[in-house]
Amino acid sequence: MNAHLEPTPSPLALARSEILDLKPYEHASWEPALERLHANELPWRLAGDATAAGLNRYPEPQPRALVERLASLYGVSPAEVLIGRGSDEAIDLVTRAFCRAGEDSVIVCPPTFGMYAVAARIQGAEVVRVPLDAERGFALDERAILEQSARGVKLVYVCSPNNPTGNLASEPVLLHLAEALAGRALLVVDEAYLEFSGAPSLARHVATHPHLVVVRTLSKAHGLAGARCGVLIAVPEIVALLRKIIPPYALTQPTIETVLAALEPGRLEEARGRVALIRAERERLRDALSGCAGVVRVLPSVANFLLVEFRDASAAFARARAVGLLVRDVRSQPGLGRHLRITVGTPEQNARLVAGLARGPA
Ligand SMILES: Cc1ncc(COP(=O)(O)O)c(C=O)c1O
Numbered sequence: 001m002n003a004h005l006e007p008t009p010s011p012l013a014l015a016r017s018e019i020l021d022l023k024p025y026e027h028a029s030w031e032p033a034l035e036r037l038h039a040n041e042l043p044w045r046l047a048g049d050a051t052a053a054g055l056n057r058y059p060e061p062q063p064r065a066l067v068e069r070l071a072s073l074y075g076v077s078p079a080e081v082l083i084g085r086g087s088d089e090a091i092d093l094v095t096r097a098f099c100r101a102g103e104d105s106v107i108v109c110p111p112t113f114g115m116y117a118v119a120a121r122i123q124g125a126e127v128v129r130v131p132l133d134a135e136r137g138f139a140l141d142e143r144a145i146l147e148q149s150a151r152g153v154k155l156v157y158v159c160s161p162n163n164p165t166g167n168l169a170s171e172p173v174l175l176h177l178a179e180a181l182a183g184r185a186l187l188v189v190d191e192a193y194l195e196f197s198g199a200p201s202l203a204r205h206v207a208t209h210p211h212l213v214v215v216r217t218l219s220k221a222h223g224l225a226g227a228r229c230g231v232l233i234a235v236p237e238i239v240a241l242l243r244k245i246i247p248p249y250a251l252t253q254p255t256i257e258t259v260l261a262a263l264e265p266g267r268l269e270e271a272r273g274r275v276a277l278i279r280a281e282r283e284r285l286r287d288a289l290s291g292c293a294g295v296v297r298v299l300p301s302v303a304n305f306l307l308v309e310f311r312d313a314s315a316a317f318a319r320a321r322a323v324g325l326l327v328r329d330v331r332s333q334p335g336l337g338r339h340l341r342i343t344v345g346t347p348e349q350n351a352r353l354v355a356g357l358a359r360g361p362a
Contacts, residue, residue, distance in 0.1 A: 009183040011210050012237050014154055019097045019245060027248035030060050051253045059253040062243065066256055069263045070231050074203045074216060079236035082243060084250055087192055087217040087230030091157075092119045093242045094188060094213060094232065098154045099125035106155040107148055109140060111164060111333035113190065116157035128153060134335050137300075138165040142173050149185050156181060159190040161197050164330050164341040166301025168199055175205060178212040186238075188213045195221030195275050196282075197302035203233045210235045220304060221275050222262055227255045278304050282344045288354045289342075295357075296338065305343045313338045316357055323356030325349065 012020065028039035036057065045054045053059065062083060071078040084090050095116075099106065101124025108116045109132050117127045130145050132138040145156055156177065160169035169189075178187045189202050191214060203214045214233040219225035229251065232242065261267065282301060289298045289308055294316060296309040305328075310316040313331055317340060320327045328341040344350065 008210055010237060011186060011235065012241060013183070014186065015097055015241055016100055019241065022244055024244040025248055027061055028058065032060075051257055053253050053257070055253055057253070058249050059251060059256055061248050061250075063251065063256050066251075066260055066263075069260060073263060073268075074201060074231065074233060076203050076206060076233050077236075080203075080206055080233050080239060082232040082234070082239045082246065084230050084232065084246060085228040086219060086225075087190060087215045087232075088115055089246070089250065090215045090230050090232035091115050091188070091190070092122075093246055094155065094186070094238075095119040095123050095125065097241055097245055098186060099123050101125065103152060104154040105152055106157060107145055107153050107185075108157050109145070109159075109162075111138075111162075111330065111336050112157070112159045113163045113192075116155075116159075116188075116190075120155075125154070126152075129334075131334055132162070132165065138162060138167050140169050140173055140177075142177060145177060146180055149181060153185045156185055156187050157190065158187065159192070160202075161191075161193045161301070161303040163193065163303065164305065164307050164328070164333065164336070164339075166299055166303045166305060166307055168197055168302055171199075171202065174202060174212075175209065178205070178209040182209075182211045186211050186213050188215060190215045192217045192220055193303035193305075196279060196304045198279075199302070206233055206235060210237075213238065218259055218262070222271050223274065224259060224262060227258050229255055229259045278344050281347060281350055282306065284347075285342070285344055285350045285354070288350070289357070292354060292357045305341050307336070307339055307341055309339050311338070313340050316340055319356050319359065320353055323352050323359075325353050325356065327353075 039058055042056045045056055049055045067078045067081050071081045105126035105128050106120040107128045107130055109130050120127050128148050130141055130148055133141050158169050161167060174189060181187055191201055194201055206212050206214060216231045218229040286298050286306055289295050294311050296311055299307040317329055330336050330339050330341045
């Protein structure tokens with residue numbers, strides 16, 4: 001809870017004034033009870049169109065049914081939900097709405113997901129790096145974040161569980177950061193891999209921490225990376241601001257229908273079963289890799305990937321390729337000069353990887 005006696009300043013005080021003043025594009029009104037002669041669409045469905053609503057029609061912007069389902073999935077209110085094309089779009093929108101080119105900056109905590117810095121650079125915002133503390137299991141350096149955030153920082157990005165290190169950030173530290181940054185910067189917590197950890201989401205704290213923004217995705221645990229659907233969870237003022245700059249028809253009709261179907265109770269149960277399988281495989285793969293010649297160590301991970309240090313990461317990369325498997329080379333990230341990131345696959349893929357690493361290059 002916020003310990004200050006004075007009221008928390010509105011996070012909108014940090015937003016770009018041009019965006020606050022922007023009059024958004026007025027899309028064709030959404031009135032499904034009436035026939036549409038107001039959006040310059042064709043009146044006929046095309047042969048082979050299997051969607052319920054028809055691909056000849058523009059989709060409903062921020063479709064109400066989907067917003068409500070996702071709000072209930074994440075335990076927040078519909079006004080706290082913005083849906084976009086993957087969490088990549090959420091990251092892009094929040095950067096564009098809050099960072100003034102050439103003036104503002106964002107904090108990222110490497111080694112971490114690369115899109116935070118890319119979105120900032122696209123926007124012309126400076127990127128300030130506050131590395132994770134490898135000695136403390138890649139924990140956040142809270143003191144350094146607070147020190148650095150004094151200088152024109154608008155956003156602090158934290159990935160939890162972190163890609164590629166696989167560890168969770170401490171919830172008390174994140175909540176303290178969100179409180180300490182109030183009036184200065186937003187704390188954006190990317191929970192793309194949270195389902196694989198079993199830990200609770202920070203989303204339940206958004207209502208009491210208006211400077212906290214949580215990002216979720218359907219791409220990982222829900223198996224819908226190809227559908228492109230991500231969710232930003234924030235206080236309604238931030239959601240309303242970002243709705244002004246998200247393209248009016250960000251979500252395609254096939255995506256809307258696919259995701260709605262995936263959120264039916266039976267399908268959610270299946271998704272939970274797949275997550276349990278991946279978690280079990282992650283531990284099996286971790287044990288198997290730990291015993292492989294050439295592996296220095298496998299870092300503990302609560303996500304659906306493992307970060308592995310090799311004696312010779314180039315050779316390991318080539319061995320994986322030789323058995324038909326791509327793994328991620330993360331050696332350009334600070335402190336990871338001999339590491340590869342390996343996604344947990346099917347039991348067969350994981351066994352093939354371990355056998356390939358043991359065998360040597362083809
Ligand atoms: C930490 C993290 N955040 C966000 C994303 C992007 O996910 P989405 O498919 O939702 O855009 C990824 C993708 O790998 C990721 O690793």
